Amino acid sequence: MLSKAQIEEAMQNAGLAVELPSPIPTHTPFTDLGLDSLDIYNVFVELEVLTGIQVPDNDVEGLQTIDSIHDYFAAKG
Amino acid sequence: MIGINSIAVYLPTESIDNVEQGAAFGETEDFIRRKIGATKLTRKAETQETSDLAVAAVEALTASSGLRADQIDALVVVTQNPDGSGLPHTAAIVQSKLGLNENVAAFDVSLGCSGFVYGLSILKGLMRETGLENGVLITADPYSKVLDPEDRVTSLLFGDAATATWLSADAAWQIGKPLLATDGSGADNLRVCGGRLEMNGRQVFNFAALRVPPQINALLQAENLDPEDIDVYCIHQGSAAIVDAVSRRFRTVKDRFILDMDETGNTVSSTVPILLSRFMDKPGVSRILISGFGVGLSWASSILTKRT
Numbered sequence: 001m002l003s004k005a006q007i008e009e010a011m012q013n014a015g016l017a018v019e020l021p022s023p024i025p026t027h028t029p030f031t032d033l034g035l036d037s038l039d040i041y042n043v044f045v046e047l048e049v050l051t052g053i054q055v056p057d058n059d060v061e062g063l064q065t066i067d068s069i070h071d072y073f074a075a076k077g
Numbered sequence: 078m079i080g081i082n083s084i085a086v087y088l089p090t091e092s093i094d095n096v097e098q099g100a101a102f103g104e105t106e107d108f109i110r111r112k113i114g115a116t117k118l119t120r121k122a123e124t125q126e127t128s129d130l131a132v133a134a135v136e137a138l139t140a141s142s143g144l145r146a147d148q149i150d151a152l153v154v155v156t157q158n159p160d161g162s163g164l165p166h167t168a169a170i171v172q173s174k175l176g177l178n179e180n181v182a183a184f185d186v187s188l189g190c191s192g193f194v195y196g197l198s199i200l201k202g203l204m205r206e207t208g209l210e211n212g213v214l215i216t217a218d219p220y221s222k223v224l225d226p227e228d229r230v231t232s233l234l235f236g237d238a239a240t241a242t243w244l245s246a247d248a249a250w251q252i253g254k255p256l257l258a259t260d261g262s263g264a265d266n267l268r269v270c271g272g273r274l275e276m277n278g279r280q281v282f283n284f285a286a287l288r289v290p291p292q293i294n295a296l297l298q299a300e301n302l303d304p305e306d307i308d309v310y311c312i313h314q315g316s317a318a319i320v321d322a323v324s325r326r327f328r329t330v331k332d333r334f335i336l337d338m339d340e341t342g343n344t345v346s347s348t349v350p351i352l353l354s355r356f357m358d359k360p361g362v363s364r365i366l367i368s369g370f371g372v373g374l375s376w377a378s379s380i381l382t383k384r385t
Contacts (some may be wrong), residue, residue: 015325017111038112038318041279045286045322057279 002051002073007066010046014039026066040064047073079201079212080248081381084354085138087130087239088341093118095233095342102229109233110339114317118342119236121219126160128170130239131217135175138241144211146175151212151244152183153200155192155346157269157372158222159185171215182209189267190313190371191257192216192346193242194379198255200244212244216346223274230278234316236342240350248384250357250365255379256296260288263374281371285319289370289378290326296366296378304330307380309356312368314338314348323368345371357381 008024018034025033030040044055047069053076055063063069095118099109109116121130131154139146152168159167168183182203188195193216200212217239226232244252266280289312297304310333312323317336324334335352338344344351349367356362363383370376 015321036108036112037278038282038316041282042286042318042322044279045283048283048287054283057277060279 002047002070004066004070006050007047007069010050011043014042014046016042024066026070029064031064078251079204079244079246080252080384081250082243082245082248083138083142083144084240084242084350084357085134085141086347086351086354087133087137089119089121089125089130089237091120091122093120099233102233104233112316112318113233114314114320114336114338115236115340115342117340119238119344120221121237127156127158127217127219128160128167128174130219130237131167131171131215131241132174134215134217134239134241135171135213138213138243142243144243146177148211149177149213150181151200151204151209152177152181152215153186153196153212154215154217155186155188155196156216156218157187157189158218158220167217182207188346188375189218189373190315190345190348191369191373191375191377192218193349194255194367194369194377195257197242197244197252197379198257201252204244210245214242214244216240216350218345218347220274220345223269223272225273228274231274231276234343236344238341238344238347238351240347240354242350251382251384253300253380253382255377256292256299257377258288258292258375260374266374267372281315282319282322284374285315285370286322289323289368289376292376292378293327293366293368296380300380302380307333307364307366308362309365310334311349311352311356311365313370314352315343315371
């Protein structure tokens with residue numbers, strides 16, 4: 001199962017142009033953290049590298065916080 | 078051994094201010110510079126055909142190298158936006174416009190951003206098999222023909238350009254055995270539909286970020302090289318974000334991945350030869366890894382080595 005710490009680490013590894021707070025608030029939408037669409041692509045690339053799970057485009061739209069990503073991967077088992 | 082002798086580039090004089098265009102789509106200048114990587118997108122004139130871009134590139138090649146037009150005996154045009162509807166093939170039109178003699182093998186190759194790397198091995202193999210002596214590999218794929226100016230996803234990325242690469246025996250740069258790959262299940266992610274270019278930006282980005290680094294690693298391994306043995310990585314300039322996503326997988330040599338598309342944009346199969354024309358004569362550069370990836374989905378990588 002993917003932990004919130006692993007999601008945060010994936011964000012740190014995603015080469016984001018914005019300075020992220022530490023720890024990253026888990027309920028704050030990525031756009032409020034200053035991430036743009038390409039940053040979010042990068043986060044999901046890191047998550048796929050980590051889990052081997054491809055997240056469909058339609059699902060990404062609803063996954064805009066660490067909490068929601070955590071819940072999504074938890075449901076995937 | 079057949080290799081690369083010289084490369085010439087033709088860039089149309091017209092261009093679009095991409096910062097202005099980005100603002101119209103609600104994008105900041107910072108986004109255009111740091112994520113797209115191009116503040117200017119070159120555009121062919123309305124009256125220019127693909128073959129005109131190709132002819133201009135070959136004329137630039139003959140003007141800048143020792144190659145004479147009458148020495149050319151093989152002509153390959155990499156394009157998916159040919160003259161007219163692609164029948165006849167653009168290479169034949171280029172042969173005629175350049176006034177080349179009839180003993181020229183001329184044909185098109187339908188590939189996008191991987192086309193230059195594929196084209197090198199196609200032309201090299203043809204020349205080796207047939208004994209042809211002076212081959213010219215042209216890239217000319219003006220996406221402005223199929224861009225929808227209202228489409229934010231594609232309009233901010235692509236520029237027009239053409240390049241011409243002279244292959245001959247005893248050339249300065251040797252072309253290594255390439256790794257070539259295809260995943261047609263992703264074909265719908267970048268395609269022309271009803272005359273309009275459509276792109277699933279996330280899927281194309283994922284493809285580049287996840288499939289290209291393993292191929293580069295496999296090539297290095299096949300050649301028994303470490304990442305540090307490559308002086309310059311000239312990979313397809315899809316966007317600044319894509320170059321960054323690929324290069325991030327090579328932390329120790331990340332700064333050797335060239336990003337140089339500010340004045341042109343993504344010129345499809347021309348991005349790699351444009352980079353080569355700028356970097357292959359730099360002092361201290363003797364081994365270059367090239368990688369092209371995109372439409373198909375298709376990806377290809379090879380290593381060029383300078384003869385000592």
